[in-house]
Amino acid sequence: MSNIFEAVMKSDLLSLREAPEIETSTFARTSNGQPLRQPLVAHPIVQNPVQLKLSASSPVFPFEETQNAAAEQYRIIRTKILHHARRPQFLVFSSADSGDGKTVTSINVAASLALKQDVAVVLVDGDLRRPSIANILGLPPGPGLSDVLEGRSALDEVILRTEELPNLSIISAGNVMGNPAELLDSEAWRTVVARLRGQYNYIILDTTPAIGVADYELVQQVCDGVVVVARPDHTPREACLKTLQSIPKNKLIGVVLNCVEEWWLWKTPAYGYYKSNGGLQQS
Secondary structure (H helix, E strand, O other), rough: OHHHHHHHHHHHHHHHHHHOOOOOEEEEEEEEEEEEOOOOOOOOOOOOOOOOOOOOOOOOOOOOOHHHHHHHHHHHHHHHHOOOOOOOEEEEEEEOOOOOHHHHHHHHHHHHHHOOOOEEEEEOOOOOOOOHHHHHHHOOOOOHHHHHHHHOOHHHOOOOEEOOOEEEEOOOOOOOOHHHHHHHOOOHHHHHHHHHHHHEEEEEEEEOOOOHHHHHHHHHHOOOOEEEEEOOOOHHHHHHHHHHHHHHOEEEEHHHHHHHHHHHHHOOOOHHOOOOOOEEEEE
């Protein structure tokens, strides 16, 4: 994996010349939305870096040379986030239904952001009902977000730093014992959010589908923006529209279309799962 990341980092260094760099500290916000005056902590004190264990067929981190088109789509999404007028720091990735690809999308967007120099990113598995980030990335079993919210672990104890991408930290869902809605409707959750805002330039959180459970609403209340992931061959049209209508206009950052085949007139191969149609479609 290290060679893959070295190659894409070199590519990203070249892309930095194409657009002016935005000072990362301007993205930091306190819990009440006011800018932080002090620089962010680049790398909080966490445990020794963990090595990710990915299967050969995994759609995660498609940044090697054979997946240039996929990598470019995630860079497009990253660019739209970096230059979004609202300067979102805490982004939630949701969908209308399970199986739309929100988890893989959130992982890859977090990784693409972490490829930037001097940017600290934390990826959080906030889907406490069907957590999957740890399984997808091959992380070792251990405590996570739910353990912090239930008082069994300290926040610093559950933050994992990736060996392959030093700017990326991960918080898994952990051992969920209580009701997820109760855990997210707590002072402990708001405290976690405030601390992460002070430690990271970007917080990327994978959550439940937007319709059907209270968890999503509780997460949406404290985030800066929501990105909806949809699959044209999978997401019910009515459910997708209902999801988009349920998100406040000041929170909807955009939509990522997943599993979109290239149009034949574009005269390029189809990239299947990896293709997001033009990246993030902003609201």
